[in-house]
Amino acid sequence: MKLIETNHSLISPILALHGTASTGRQWDPLGACSFGARRVYSPNLPGYGDCPNVTKAGLSARLQPLLKDFLQMQHPMHIVGHSFGGALALRLAEMHPEKCLSLTIYEPTSLHIFRSAKGKKDMQLFTEIQTLANSVSIATPMNAMNYFIDFWMGKGKWHKLSYAAQQKLCVYAKTTAQDFRDALFEVQYESELPIYSGSVKVLFGEKTMDIAKHICQKLACAMPKATATQLPELGHMGPIQNPDKVNSEIMLHIQNVENS
Secondary structure, three states: OOOOEOOOOOEEEEEEEOOOOOOHHHHHHHHHHOOOOEEEEOOOOOOOOOOOOOOOOOHHHHHHHHHHHHHHOOOOEEEEEEOHHHHHHHHHHHHOHHHEEEEEEEOOOOHHHHOOOOOHHHHHHHHHHHHHHHHHHHOOHHHHHHHHHHHHHOOOHHHHOOHHHHHHHHOOHHHHHHHHHHHHHHHHOOOOOOOOOOOEEEEEEOOOOHHHHHHHHHHHHHOOOEEEEEEOOOOOOHHHHOHHHHHHHHHHHHHHHHHO
8 A cells, every 4th residue: 555645744744534436636635735834645545546455344444454554654643534534534543543643534424323323313314324325235336326426415416427427436336335334334343442532623514414414413422522513515525525625624623733
């Protein structure tokens, strides 16, 4: 696994993990945000681009191809993640808190919050994500990504994409299904890792899905130094569609941690 270096730095670096059906290049604008003062590492997640996939299920197993390079870093890092990359970022912080200076996650698909769900809303939302995961796993690549995009971006969004854009996304159909399997694994099998106790900023969009808001609010309540912030006008793909707004919030959290 090779970390993609998008910026040079003399101060604490950032490790940024991309979301489903994307690549590390998603975070290129984050590197530009620091005006050359901070190094941003944005690797392709296992199963994406040149990063080898894994066969074992779960978030900890999915991170294994990244760990060697991560643990060889000389200094702790600020960790950032979006969607499935946000769930992985949280797990990485739990696994190695000594290497994590802060954690900023935008709408992580951290489905473990449904493990002990009993309320009507919890069950309804969990059924929605289970249904989506099942549909993606058995569908053709074209239909799988149609279900995925319309769920997270709104009904009809898939058909507004160009055929070239649809074909590009279809390449990720199999890995998208695996992302769901790994996230759902955490509902069935409880992690023995302690709750991350460092500084956490949980970001979510005003116009996102109910399940994303629900997860973010639950996560913020579950961690001792976590706060949740809603960003106006944004949806689940905020880091891609409006990177300036999201990245400014990420950098604000990082600067507050460093100045504290």
